[in-house]
Amino acid sequence: MFQSDKKQNSLGTILAPEIDITGDINVSGNIIVYGKVSGNIISSGTVNTAKGSIINGNIKAEATFISGEVNGDLDIEKKVVLGSSCQLNGNLQAAIITIEEGASFDGMCSMLRPKELQVEKINISNKS
Numbered sequence: 001m002f003q004s005d006k007k008q009n010s011l012g013t014i015l016a017p018e019i020d021i022t023g024d025i026n027v028s029g030n031i032i033v034y035g036k037v038s039g040n041i042i043s044s045g046t047v048n049t050a051k052g053s054i055i056n057g058n059i060k061a062e063a064t065f066i067s068g069e070v071n072g073d074l075d076i077e078k079k080v081v082l083g084s085s086c087q088l089n090g091n092l093q094a095a096i097i098t099i100e101e102g103a104s105f106d107g108m109c110s111m112l113r114p115k116e117l118q119v120e121k122i123n124i125s126n127k128s
Helices: none
Strands: 013-015 020-022 025-027 031-033 036-038 041-043 046-049 059-061 063-066 074-076 079-082 087-089 092-094 096-099 104-106 109-111
Touching (some): 031 041, 046 059, 063 074, 079 092, 092 096
Parallel strands (some): 013 031, 020 036, 025 041, 031 046, 041 059, 046 063, 059 074, 063 079, 074 092, 079 096, 087 104, 092 109
């Protein structure tokens, strides 16, 4: 009854406020960024950026919650939330997009169809 889904609740990788990384980050799982990253972040899970964090690069992930500053594009498979303290300077592509009051977003937005809703067209031709 009170079992948790380990994939959703896993803590994953934490980058502390005093960390300043130059280079791309590939992580299998979730990541929380409190510091500064100058490079792209690729994650098979969720990318969370805290208020005061700075990302100078693109983010590609399953989901993301942005509360800091991102100077780059977001390519998100499922859901993206731009929190009230978010500053996004770049394009956004996701299936579900939430922009909270107070968020700053300067870029183009493209909504994807969720994978479970995508239907492949089948070409049916009648042979006489």
